[in-house]
Amino acid sequence: MLQELLTKIENKEYTIGIAGLGYVGLPLMWTFHERGMPVIGYDIDQNKVDCLNSGTPYIKHLGEEMMGKLAKSERCDSTTDFSRLKEADCILMCVPTPLNHHREPDMTYVEQTTRTVSQNMRKGQLVILESTTYPGTTEELIIPILEEGSGLSAETDFYVAYSPEREDPGNENFNTAKIPKVVGAHGEDALKLACALYDTAIVQTVPVSDCKTAEAVKLTENIFRSVNIAMVNELKVIYQAMGIDVHEVLDAAGTKPFGFMKFTPGPGLGGHCIPIDPFYLTWKAREVEQPTRFIELAGEINTDMPRYVIRKTLEAMNHHKKALNGSKVLLVGLAYKPNVDDDRESPTYKLMELFEEMGAEVSYYDSYVPKIKPSREYAHYAGRESVNWDKDTISKFDAVVISTNHGDINYSELGEWASCIVDTRNAMNGYATKEGQLFKA
Structure with missing residues (x-):
């Protein structure tokens, strides 16, 4: 079963399924489609599915040309029918992970999507979560739901990995295909499959030891940005009180070729x-x-x-x-x-x-x-x-x-x-x- 799926991936004969067609899922759909793979998009939002099938843009910066090509392509299909998940060899879950009113993780979308996937799985599939989340989510939440709902066993009947999205909407220098992909997995077989999958469409894969490490990587990247933005926001308040233009300060500091990274308040x-x-x-x-x-x-x-x-x-x-x-x-x-x-x-x-x-x-x-x-x-x-x-x-x-x-x-x-x-x-x-x-x- 492992070798069969691995051969499919390496020969680019697999079908990719993407659950969630928003700011992460839609660029992924385009990236795999551009590399020649059949792609099926799944979403509970009928409007998104209709827009995709008609070529109508619903995310402005991705443009009309991309949507038009996806709509006309015989290798691209979008649906609200999640029973069609069985048609995919590899399933990427790209759903929101917001906070609740107590600033705690709201895993509703992830849990609901995982349950839906579990009820429509077949043996031999690779399931990858791309949503940003806390360390331990894949092992502690995703795999138990998948096993309970499908009656199958991870590593034996199907494979599970985690690869955090790194989208930067509107960045013309880096699209999905050009951003290295961090990959962690549940077991060596799943890691081999996940890396092979992304190698067919992404510039570089960066394997790490397990899922929770990959989950921690994404949090670290964004915590780094949050802390540094907070620093320049605080500096802005202080410098304005002193009659100093913080932007002039940051522009000048940004000329240092080492030891400084410019953030903007x-x-x-x-x-x-x-x-x-x-x-x-x-x-x-x-x-x-x-x-x-x-x-x-x-x-x-x-x-x-x-x-x-x-x-x-x-x-x-x-x-x-x-x-x-x-x-x-x-x-x-x-x-x-x-x-x-x-x-x-x-x-x-x-x-x-x-x-x-x-x-x-x-x-x-x-x-x-x-x-x-x-x-x-x-x-x-x-x-x-x-x-x-x-x-x-x-x-x-x-x-x-x-x-x-x-x-x-x-x-x-x-x-x-x-x-x-x-x-x-x-x-x-x-x-x-x-x-x-x-x-x-």
């Missing part, structure tokens, strides 16, 4: 990884009675940044002799990072809530997110639409807060039209502004 953390992943480790660390003070401190600093933006906006409006209560505030940028339509965990949502709590009338502008989709935490904003970008619209706001520095925003026009600009991203650097108009936050 902002209004808080966004995306599905950095605001969430560190807390998967802090939660798991309690099990072994180990403190995570450094990680938690970074989380506190980053979580407080939207409130710092509010305070700076209050100062800006006070300079214009206006109260925040009753004023009109425009948030420029809803996506969590520039030039993508990914608004997951965006700090702009927190800014919306805080401004509204203080009595402001809040709107947003974002060409990448023209209309807010339903989400778990911010369902009350679903359906709200971006304002138009024109002089009559922008000039009516008492304050404009730049929360995401998209490349398609005309900052020269913003400088002409807005009376008060609070810049959290240094986006107005180099653009002409009037005296008393621009405030950095």
Whole structure:
């Protein structure tokens, strides 16, 4: 059974199944398809399946060309029928792993998907979890569910591995195929299969000793980013109090060819990884009675940044002799990072809530997110639409807060039209502004 599947993979005669067609699953589908493999995508969202089968983009930065090719290809199929999981030789699970209201791991999506896979498995398949999670998930949660639901045994009847996603939406220099793949597995046979699988589509595989090590790798990568972003966010607050431009400091420090890596401050953390992943480790660390003070401190600093933006906006409006209560505030940028339509965990949502709590009338502008989709935490904003970008619209706001520095925003026009600009991203650097108009936050 092992040799049969290994031969299929090495000869590129296997079928890949991808459960979850979002920001991770869809690029994986494209990557394996481009390498010539038949791909079946599975999702509970009928709209995503319909979009894939019709070639309609639902993730903007991935583009129309990719979706069109997938829709027309005889090697690509998408479905909500999970009974078709048996058609796949290798199954990749790419589902969300959010936090609950107590900042603890919410494994609902992973558990439900794993149960569905277990009820539709056959012997000889390779199952790989790609979702970011705490160390021990694959061994302690995934394998028992798969074995119980299928009546089969891991290592004997099927194979299990873990390989964390490393997507960076909108990064034109690194797509899925160009990012090395860390792989851990349940047993040597599963590791051999998983590495062979990714070798057919990814530039490099990086095998590690087991699943929990691979799970820890992804958390470490994002904790590293969280801690360093917290550091520059704290430096921003300190240096601004001293009359020092933190961005000038970081640009200069970034010229050092060794021993320094530049991170950029902002209004808080966004995306599905950095605001969430560190807390998967802090939660798991309690099990072994180990403190995570450094990680938690970074989380506190980053979580407080939207409130710092509010305070700076209050100062800006006070300079214009206006109260925040009753004023009109425009948030420029809803996506969590520039030039993508990914608004997951965006700090702009927190800014919306805080401004509204203080009595402001809040709107947003974002060409990448023209209309807010339903989400778990911010369902009350679903359906709200971006304002138009024109002089009559922008000039009516008492304050404009730049929360995401998209490349398609005309900052020269913003400088002409807005009376008060609070810049959290240094986006107005180099653009002409009037005296008393621009405030950095």
